[in-house]
Amino acid sequence: MVPKKTKSGSKRVIPSDNIISTTEKLMRRLLEAGANDVVLNAATIFAQQTKFANNKIVKTGTSESQHISVFSVWTKRVVETSLKEFTDSHIDELVNKASKFAAHLPQSNSYDGISDGPFGYKELPYDKTIKLSGEKHADITEGAVNAALEEGAKRCSGILETHDWKSFLLTSHSVEAQDQGSSVYFSLRAFVDKEASGHKVAASRRMADVKFDDLARTAAGFAVDAVNPKPGPMGTGFDIVFEPFPFAILLEHAGSSASAFDVDAGVSFLQGKIGKQVGSSKVTLADDPLVPVGYGSTTYDSEGVPTGRTEIIKDGKLMTYLHNTSTAKRYKTKTTANAGLISPHHWNLVLEPGKKSREELISQVRDGIYVTNLWYTRFQNYVTGDFSTIPRDAIFLIKNGKLSSSVKGIRITSNMLDILKGIDSVGKESENIHAWEVDSSVITPPVLVKGVNITKPTA
């Protein structure tokens, strides 16, 4: 392996010579065959997973893969594919097929080019211990499960995942970039019984940032406090304090709705709202790909454009959608370095924290609900933002500023704009959330939302 210099001049550990030479060869062949714009993103990924249930490890997983994602444009005809076997014959086969495939396609009026390089890039922390952590998974899991049991949980289920990757990006527009990354994701759901549970998750680029045992104790604490839940209330105008985990699930919908692709596709409640108030003055929501240990951090997007912080909502006002070069031209603005070559997307969605502790948020509520997790969020209308979602795990009533009884069986039936506009206070303790219902990375503190509707079955 020969260390190469990036355009910014710093040394990086790079993918293997084979993957680089294959990528370069594929680029040459595609351009020779007539492609106008080409983006090749090569990656090698090593991932390990430990799944546990009922306090026992029920499966270990190890995954190793390599591929080159191929984005090629032939006179505004966009063809996406990938190369997974790095031989000359596979390269030839792919190029021939892409060329013939493109000939059948209508031109895409929505495609308007990729950015010209070269660029310089910042660096993010890389935790080399993560790749070697597979043997430690069992100890980490055992420690966390024991911590939860000591706190009073009866059983625990969850996942520990570690990822290590190297990537090499090459475009027909003078962009060449290399990176390596690491990440860890931990999820633990503690049960006292079927109806009394608590769930916490954590994610980072660095192993040391995840406090496995503390997380387990918190989840178990929720479960212990949630025993014997009573049927919850229903009605309008509830004040709800959301833990970071459930609020990240809602914010992710705000993040995806900010994608210019989603706006055009009719799956965004932010359609037509640039410059308008879409949240309370307490809401400043940004995409920040350069959070040093953010689970979704990256120094360049899928076109190789250097990333940076983008304020999507500032003091409640919608400032911009998230763009790649093509969507930006269509919207007469500049790329926000959020490619997705077809669909722009956020990297780390960050809700700007406030100054209040979790306890202070709860103390503000006279009659409300504390929600520690959500589940099965579904939209009746993506454009209006009408949806419902189900509080899961520990749910507590708040009476006169204090947590009181545990409840069950309720549903939040609301609208995304109403949720954002109903944000009364934002907490100060942010957590990086990635989870079963949060595909991406969301960094948010707890939040107090006023005026939320609650429904439930009456039979």
Next chain:
Amino acid sequence: MQEADNGLADFIVSHLTKKGATYAEARLETYSGDGFLLKNGVMDAAGFETTTGMGVRYVINGTLGFFDINMMEKDSVIRTADASFTMTNSAFKIGDKVKMSEEKAVKKKYEVKEKRKLADVDADEKIGYVIGLDKALIESGADVTTRYLSYNDGMKEKYFVNSEGSEITARIPRVDLFYLFTVKEGNQTVQRTHSAAAAGGFEFTKSWKLEEEIPREAKALKRNMKEGVKAPAGMTDIVVAPEVTGIMAHESVGHPYEADRILGREGAQAGESFVTKDMIGTRIGSEIVTVVDDPTMENAFGHFLFDDEGVPSRRKFLMKEGMINEFLQNRETAAEFGIKSNGSSRASMYGVEAILRMSNTFVLPGKWKEDELIRDTKHGVYFKNFMEWNIDDLRLNQRYVASEAYLIENGELTRPVKNPVIEVNTPALWGSINAIADRIELHPGNCGKGEPMQGIPVTMGGPTLRFRAPMR
């Protein structure tokens, strides 16, 4: 699929057994397919994929290990196997002691035939099909403000081999069309999303008749916004069409009857179940309700003949005449229950472990003619289809909001109803069913479960049926 890769699968099973695995299996997959995305009339993206990879599962010291790789050389596979072995060995101290039900070894090849092979239909025709549907939507005359259609097809070839002597080769083609559109009427909008899909060739695109159904839906939704009335409040006779019957069966019968949920193995992911191990024979629905899960239906989207543990699939009667009758089982859960697997283990791709999944889940037909059932209903609401839905993770508290719905007045469908809501608990729903029609439809979906998330082809459906529930 290349013979050399099959040899690699055979090799790794033998290699793992020699290294001390008490059980080993390899699932080698090759997938090849095309996809087209048309957004507001513009072909935003199109592409093709060819993927080969192998997922390997084994048991050592009672602990279950899984690894996957897409580098099909012996050295790479051994390297990944070694890393996996080291990890699984270290998990032994808190590893669950996996038991597997005893099943017969199977040597079999099968395939789903295509009248029009997906690989032989050129891109022009596939694109033309999608553009034709888009045109039909525009020409519906409804004020359609956004249009999103995606077409995907592909052939998946699998070679399954295990250390007990099973060798199964399967070739299953699948084709699907997804659509989402927005209709405007004054200041109101309404959306519809649905899909059509089959295990089979391109010939199925004709049988779906989407060029008629999509514009019909657009016009109906436009009328719904213009003329729709509020749903009646309180206990109401509700008649649901097969699409709604299907989602109810999937969410509140299929999922809670998955034995891995019942045993807690999916606790931190898709959740658990209100159903317990000892509830077989418990009444949960009215005696006219029987719900099955049947992977053997050849061209249904959830079709397969052998599951991803090499066990033959069969029809399972999940709810029989209103009683909880059978759970979905794989070899691990079946061993816990002391029974045989019923062949319900599936993985969405080579790179993930096989877990318990539904296939084609539906309510069996009853005796009523659909028109008689409506005529027999004095006052009620008819749910033609739905948009928003959800259910809690124990599978009790569920909600369905109609996209297209109508009042039933004196036995006739009359005025459209705007967004009527069913919000009901599972026993109350299935226990109040009092009439079931004699014609079934199956509607496709990609069911999500597992971590990482595995979207897997299924269908859900049944006949039109009637029950009483609170309406708002």
